[in-house]
Every structure is written in C-alpha cells, then in structure tokens.
Amino acid sequence: MSCSQSNSVRVRIPASTANLGPGFDTLGMALSLYAWIEMKAADQTTFHLYGDEMKGIPVDKSNLIYQVAQSVFKEAGVAIPELEISMYSDIPLTRGLGSSASAIVGALVAANELIGARLTSSKLFDMATALEKHPDNVGASLFGGIIAASWDGEHADYIRIEPSSDLGVLVAIPDFQLSTSKARDVLPEQVSLTDAVYNISRSSLLTAAFAAGRLDLISAAMRDRIHQPYRASLIPGMSRILNEASDHGALGAALSGAGPTLLALIDKRAGMGQELEEFLLRTLNEHGITAKTLWLEPSREGVIRMDKGTDQRSFLDIIKGD
Numbered sequence: 001m002s003c004s005q006s007n008s009v010r011v012r013i014p015a016s017t018a019n020l021g022p023g024f025d026t027l028g029m030a031l032s033l034y035a036w037i038e039m040k041a042a043d044q045t046t047f048h049l050y051g052d053e054m055k056g057i058p059v060d061k062s063n064l065i066y067q068v069a070q071s072v073f074k075e076a077g078v079a080i081p082e083l084e085i086s087m088y089s090d091i092p093l094t095r096g097l098g099s100s101a102s103a104i105v106g107a108l109v110a111a112n113e114l115i116g117a118r119l120t121s122s123k124l125f126d127m128a129t130a131l132e133k134h135p136d137n138v139g140a141s142l143f144g145g146i147i148a149a150s151w152d153g154e155h156a157d158y159i160r161i162e163p164s165s166d167l168g169v170l171v172a173i174p175d176f177q178l179s180t181s182k183a184r185d186v187l188p189e190q191v192s193l194t195d196a197v198y199n200i201s202r203s204s205l206l207t208a209a210f211a212a213g214r215l216d217l218i219s220a221a222m223r224d225r226i227h228q229p230y231r232a233s234l235i236p237g238m239s240r241i242l243n244e245a246s247d248h249g250a251l252g253a254a255l256s257g258a259g260p261t262l263l264a265l266i267d268k269r270a271g272m273g274q275e276l277e278e279f280l281l282r283t284l285n286e287h288g289i290t291a292k293t294l295w296l297e298p299s300r301e302g303v304i305r306m307d308k309g310t311d312q313r314s315f316l317d318i319i320k321g322d
C-alpha cells in the first residue's frame with residue numbers, strides 16, 4: 001500500500017440515541033454532541049486520547065478504533081499495520097448516547113478515507129452494524145438525522161428522515177455507567193403478540209410522525225412495551241419520568257439507547273422547558289441518582305471529514321475551539 005506517512009484524515013462523529021421508545025433496535029437519531037478522530041499511517045502505532053471521556057480506553061492494538069480500522073484495510077485488500085490515532089470525545093462512555101457506535105463509525109470512515117474511499121457508505125454501514133449488532137446508533141452516526149433501519153444479519157437497509165427544525169432534545173445523564181450487554185441481559189427472549197402489536201403500531205406511527213413533522217403525535221407514539229419496562233429496575237426513577245414527562249412539557253420521553261440516559265423531546269416553539277429539566281433532575285434525585293442535563297439538537301449531519309474544505313485547524317485547536 002502506498003500511503004504517504006504524512007497523509008492524515010480527521011473526522012467528526014455525532015452521538016446518537018437509539019430506539020426512540022418503541023423503535024427497539026431500529027429507530028435512531030443523531031445528536032449535537034460530538035467526537036473527533038484523526039488517523040494517519042505511521043512507523044509505529046501510537047494513541048493520543050484527550051478528554052475525560054477517554055479515561056480507561058486501551059492505548060494498544062486492542063483499541064476498538066485500531067481494530068475497526070484494520071477491518072477496513074482487510075476488506076479493501078490493503079495493509080497499513082501501524083497507525084497514529086488521536087481522539088477527543090464529548091460523548092460520555094456507556095451511558096446510552098452511542099459512544100461505541102461513534103468510535104466504530106469514526107474509525108470506519110477515517111480508515112476508508114485514508115485509502116481513498118474504496119468502500120461504499122452502504123458497505124461501511126453493514127460493517128458498522130455487524131460490529132455494533134444493531135443499526136440504529138451506527139446509522140444515525142453515519143448518516144445524521146433520524147434513521148429507520150433494519151438488519152438481516154448481513155445487510156442493513158435504512159431511510160433517513162430530516163428532523164423537524166422545531167424539535168429539541170433534553171438528556172439527563174445519570175452519574176453511573178450501564179453497559180449495553182448488561183441492559184440487554186434483562187430483556188425477555190419472547191414477547192406477547194399484544195406487546196408486539198403495541199410496539200409495531202407506535203413505532204410505525206412515530207416514524208411517520210417524524211417524516212410528516214407531526215410533533216403532536218410523538219407523545220402517543222413514543223410508548224414502548226418491549227424493552228423499557230424490563231430495564232426500569234436498572235434506572236431508578238425512569239418509570240415515573242417516562243409516564244409524567246409530558247405533564248412537564250415534553251413531547252415524549254424514552255430511555256436513550258440501552259440507558260441509563262433519559263431523553264425527552266420538546267417542541268422548541270414552546271420554550272426551552274426549565275420545568276421539564278427540573279422534573280427530570282428532581283425525580284432522579286428522589287431515587288438517589290445524581291445526573292447532569294444537556295440541551296441538544298438533532299444533528300442533521302452524520303460523520304463528516306473535517307480536514308477538507310474550510311477547516312484547516314490542527315486536531316488540538318479543534319479540541320480547544322469547538
């Protein structure tokens with residue numbers, strides 16, 4: 001592989017929320033919270049990880065970013081065994097905001113750009129979904145906006161929906177981590193036909209409501225019976241928040257991904273919802289959970305390459321300035 005040692009690729013990847021209530025493993029949305037990855041071929045593999053969210057991430061070849069990059073090179077039939085990888089992230093780890101998906105998507109796209117974009121975005125989506133095991137987080141981080149996706153074990157299909165410009169997002173991020181595998185372990189092997197129909201109807205309605213910009217339907221459509229009730233014991237206060245968030249100004253509320261973050265959607269035309277924010281924090285506090293809130297937007301852009309076009313800043317300048 002003739003890849004100049006000085007060529008580097010820098011990408012910005014959005015966080016994501018998966019499931020959006022009833023759309024378990026299928027409906028995701030990109031969020032305006034980001035991670036950045038810089039990658040270049042090197043003589044020896046080195047890592048530069050910046051920021052509090054990178055604590056505990058391995059800095060050897062077992063690192064997820066390195067491993068994913070190598071899978072791209074293998075798929076494309078090229079060899080770049082040694083890499084210099086820099087990463088900064090504002091996406092909290094293991095909280096239900098798609099940190100693993102952002103790392104996978106960033107690594108896939110950076111590695112693919114490094115070799116001249118030999119793999120298609122559809123191939124990258126399939127590889128990302130195979131790694132993450134479900135398409136909702138990775139689809140949102142790749143393509144931005146709202147993603148409805150399905151996965152047959154080999155190929156992922158998706159439709160991207162442009163989020164309404166009136167849609168705002170409030171997340172309450174508890175001060176504890178909950179791994180996706182632990183949150184999946186509490187789910188039942190089977191659900192009843194009644195619960196399946198309950199979810200299919202709401203997930204279909206929610207997808208159509210997003211596509212049509214019908215924010216008034218979100219409250220009814222965001223209810224779920226196949227994952228949130230089973231995960232409630234892992235997040236004290238969650239059931240009350242999901243049941244009562246609409247009384248405090250939310251269009252709807254859901255567990256974000258596998259949790260523990262809770263997400264509420266709002267109509268920005270109605271104001272920024274201080275009462276809603278206080279309700280979320282107070283309810284979690286009453287259940288012994290401390291949390292921080294963030295006001296976010298849907299991210300219309302998915303992963304983007306930052307070293308093209310206007311942005312010529314160094315990686316460290318991005319960390320300081322963005």
Ligand SMILES: Nc1ncnc2c1ncn2[C@@H]1O[C@H](COP(=O)(O)OP(=O)(O)OP(=O)(O)O)[C@@H](O)[C@H]1O
Pocket residue numbers: 016018057058063064065087092093094095096097098099100101103137178179180181256257258259
């Ligand atoms: N930048 C990174 N580099 C290496 N590993 C990472 C990185 N970001 C995340 N990971 C791995 O992913 C794990 C978190 O994945 P997990 O699926 O449990 O949570 P999440 O992706 O934050 O949330 P969710 O999937 O529910 O939205 C971390 O514990 C870490 O092992």
Ligand SMILES: N[C@@H](CCO)C(=O)O
Pocket residue numbers: 018019024025026134136137180183184227257258
């Ligand atoms: N759809 C996944 C998202 C977490 O990665 C779940 O809820 O388990």
